[in-house]
Amino acid sequence: MRILVTGGAGFLGSHLCDRLVREGHEVVCVDNLFTGQKANIAHLLAHPNFEFVRHDVIDPFKFEVDQIYNLACPASPPHYQYNPIKTIKTSVMGAINCLGLAKRVRARILQASTSEVYGDPTVHPQPEAYWGNVNPIGRRSCYDEGKRCAETLCFDYHRENKVDIRVVRIFNTYGPRMHPHDGRVVSNFIVQALQGQDLTVYGDGQQTRSFCYVDDLIEGFVRFMAQTETVGPMNLGNPGEFTMLELAELTIKLVGGRSKIVHRPLPSDDPKQRQPDIGLARKVLGWEPRVPLEEGLGRTIAYFRGRV
Template identity: 75%
Template structure:
């Protein structure tokens, strides 16, 4: 139900035209808030937010968070950053700048406004983990000069900035470490395994599995993740995070490919290619902290979420 006017907030969402940002904005608008979406459209798309343009409580601002932004808002969600290897490796210097300078600019705004700010961090801060599953107190196993470091280390530095602004300036922060998430509005060419498998299957192409397919990931449906965002942002003062948000159920790449083939009805093969550099062998969150502090855990099963995602990808034209 929409909130009463007295509790309406003016909220900034950076990266709001992206996959996660657009879903977050939908939920905030449904709650009755006013939302400013700031996005430079590097990986985001107007398609994701076109249904909101007629809404008087929605405003789109084309802006790069590497540059300062002067607004009056009550809350900030900082989601701006390319998040898939294909996109963040395309311009690695820009990726690092977006993570680090974007965090500094948004934290500076939150400091001036004395408002709460949310950081969309990532499970990539754990790198190729030597601890399984990953808990928030694990410091990670990251190659600082590898091809993925622009994203991994950029997000790690952003977390450093968030906690230093919290300690030094008293900025009220919330930090979420996001594990693999999927759902409608994923970019069809983001290079992630779910979108890769679905686009290949719908195009009648063989599914590409890197390595032997025994490496694992956990897949969280987007609706569950956004619920975690909102619960973390609304948690009592003192709950800063970082908090893992993801699905603790683990699947191999071969298991995922079988599910996609079954749900799409595609009659294609699975082919194998070499693993990319620094690709993690396994990734699964320990979500004990999210359960205890937020009362949160994912509820959407993989088959249901994949069916919804496949239905969305079928609407894309021309087919990818």
């Protein structure tokens, strides 16, 4: 197939491009390189089945493709809060442009949504049927509400225009090619530990997250796009739950050195718990994460060594 990947030079996008090229597909990678990095796809540039186009999804585009993966959007708080209006434009206008293209060329489209649509959840773990507890006017709202609106657009295009959609809600994912300064907890801890700094834990460190290794997530993407039983939304993430303190201690153990843990005030609207209910993915895709946190963290630390 000929497949368009928006945000294809980003962390997740570049791993998806790798997988699709490896499977023999023609891949068109579109990215404006705001948070994506050309280094992530440098090894693919000479491949005959790979094409890189520098373009912003806010502006219209036309490609003849069979499938679309819409992954374009800054996904870490420092990046999406840097220009919040641009962030929400990317989510909303980018989705409109991708869905319009999917309608025109009759392509199946996967929209990368996020666990952030659940906000600071009052239901735990979070099933797809949960509508969320989101602040619509906070610092994180440009991302949370942008992604929620993109989901709305997907289902309206599906109902009104019969566009073949797949909506995936991504929970915390980590692995090689994470941006070292993206402000996410895994990269923060690894960079701090490798540089011999103390690890910054916000609040008391008892807030929890679930961490899915990138290869597991990409496997879920591909399986979700291949099946026809459901359009979603579907949670993809690791149901194993860890506190920030546990993650910090494991990072120090794997990196070595003398880093200690220091505490800072909790940011506003920071969720206290985040854990996916992946019952739907297990049932429909036969999917669940396979890479344990310690193993995946070890691979990620190996990638960061020499880069920070």
